Amino acid sequence: MTAYSSSALGDLMDDVLDNAVRRYVSEFGWYGSADEGFRGNNWDGELPPNFGPTGMVTLKLNAIAQSASSDVPPGAQYVGQETRGSVVYHVYEVDAYESIYSPWVDRLHQVFDGWRSLPDPADFDAPIAALEDAVDAITPQSQREGGYTFVDVEVSTAMGLIYKWASPQSDQASSDLLYAFDGGYGVDRITGVMVNQAQVAAGAGLAVAGEKQVWKKARTDIMAIAQAGADSLDIGGGGSGSIDLGVVKAFVDLVGVFVPAQFDVLVDAASEGLAFLDEVTPEPKTGNKTLTLSGGTAEEIFASLEDAVKELEQAIYDEESELQTKLQALQGILGDNDPVNFHLHPGAGMAETFVDAAEIRINSRTIQSIGNHDVPIVAKAFLRAAEFAASHTGSGIWSRDHSIGMGSYGPHASWLAALEQLDAITTGSAKELIDAGRTLAVAAGWIEDADDQAAADMGGLADELARGQDHWAPA
Structure with missing residues (x-):
């Protein structure tokens, strides 16, 4: 072929x-x-x-x-x-x-012209890779003595130090301030939110991987139909032919197409808390869909060819509708569940108990370092996820002529809406962590160079942080 x-x-x-x-x-x-x-x-x-x-x-x-x-x-x-x-x-x-x-x-042109400019499956590799990186950035690899490990070594180290010095599990800490900090911004709280945010990124990644597979299969299918049409109309041909549509199998191995390093870890971690990844993964169809060309005259054969192309277009529409349904389910999960599952302090900003807790009994330089250095590094994980997810969101690669499938851009609008919600919860959480760390440092008596140190530790992710918000509610 x-x-x-x-x-x-x-x-x-x-x-x-x-x-x-x-x-x-x-x-x-x-x-x-x-x-x-x-x-x-x-x-x-x-x-x-x-x-x-x-x-x-x-x-x-x-x-x-x-x-x-x-x-x-x-x-x-x-x-x-x-x-x-x-x-x-x-x-x-x-x-x-x-x-x-x-x-x-x-x-002939009415049947085929719209198929001369289909989305290129290779164009979806960049957003797929970006969302793979987003998942990796905010998925803890494992829990270990003293904290959690991440793909980013700096984040792992910072999380370990926060766990050691600023959590009730540690014998090193004893103060209202640190207990309040741990409740709102501690390691256990952060990792739980990260796992749920990573599932949102994975759901969006599986959807775009599905879109890639739809067009990979559709391109093969339209060529097979055209070839069968040419063969069937050939005066020496039998006037018949059949094609098994590949597009109906587009979702058979989406996990194999979308392969972040931490995917299995994410699935395991999600099973212990708010697990919804299965609910937002496009479901593969079972069985085959066979198109048949038949007829004795040129008119009859060509009419069956027209019907075959229409059936392919319907199959593409059905697959994209499945993607749309799963993306809407993802948004529904974000809207129906308590926002605290996805955002550190949605709608509250700085927790009042944290701001008001003044007593501190620990080495102040350690707390200053955690607030001004380690907390921003952890915030970087959220910001990197936001940066990756927002890096390839344009509609151009989704475009197709003659509105084949679900309109001119398929389910792009729903996919983009999910990414915008992901951006809100990741950048918002990062902003609150930065603010929380600064308050922790100030309470320890250290304010000098706090903002400069935080900016340095975040590694040039200020644009993502600027999108952060203390208030988040589902769209």
């Missing part, structure tokens, strides 16, 4: 057209090819090639021929007769292009 491209499909369209015209005129007893023209038994003159000349041509039928004559071609008009010697000819005029070729050309 020839690989899909606009030009390759165009070549197959030419084959379909030539074979359709050849089969059609053969039904009137004419023979030849669309490239060279057609001749009829006992006729003087010929039908020109499908590319010209255009305009009227004169054809003359030997009226007294003893052998069987080809029929009058479609659209030919009788204009009189003439005699040459003892032979009488019936004279006809016909515009072959308008009467024979043009209707087939029009039908």
Whole structure:
């Protein structure tokens, strides 16, 4: 099977057209090819090639021929007769292009033109990779003595120090302030929120992986249909053919297409808390969908070809509808569950108990370092996830001609809405962590250079932090 491209499909369209015209005129007893023209038994003159000349041509039928004559071609008009010697000819005029070729050309373009510019599956690799990175950034690999490990070593170290010095589990800490900090911004709280946010990123990633697979399969399917059409219309062919649509199997192995390093860890971690990844993963269909081309005449075969293309378009629509449904389910989960499952302090900003807790009994330099250095590093994990997820959100790669499937851009709007909610909860959580760390440092008596140190530790992610908000509510 020839690989899909606009030009390759165009070549197959030419084959379909030539074979359709050849089969059609053969039904009137004419023979030849669309490239060279057609001749009829006992006729003087010929039908020109499908590319010209255009305009009227004169054809003359030997009226007294003893052998069987080809029929009058479609659209030919009788204009009189003439005699040459003892032979009488019936004279006809016909515009072959308008009467024979043009209707087939029009039908061919109506069927296939919209398929000449399909989304390129390779264009979806960048957003898939970006969301894989987003999942990796906020998925803890494991819990260990003194904290959690992450892909980012700096984050692992910072989480370990926060766990050691600023949590009730540690014998090192004893104060209202640190207990309040741990309740709102401690390691256990952060990792629980991260796992849920990572599931949102994974749901969006699985959706875009599904979109890639839809177009990968659809490109193969349209080429198979066009080839079957050309073969079935070939005058030497059987007038039939069948195609098993691959697009209906687009979601069979989405996890294999979307493969963040921490995917299995995320699934395991989610099973211990708010687990919804299965609910937002597109479901593969079972069984096959076979399209059949059939018919005895050019008209019948071409009609079945038109139906086959329509069925492919419906199958694409059905698969994209499944993606849309799962993206809407993802947004529903974000809206129906308590916001604290996804955001550190949604709608509250700095927790009042944290701000008011003044007593502190621990080495102040340690608390200053945690507040000004380690907390911003942890916030960086949220910001990096936001940066990755927001890096490839344009609609251009989703565009298709003639609104094949779900409109001009498929489920892009729902996918983008999910990413906007992911951005809100990741950047919002990061902003609150930065504020919480600063308050912790101030309570320890250290304010000098706090903002500069935090900016340095976040590694140039200020733009993402600027999008952060203390208040978050589902869209």
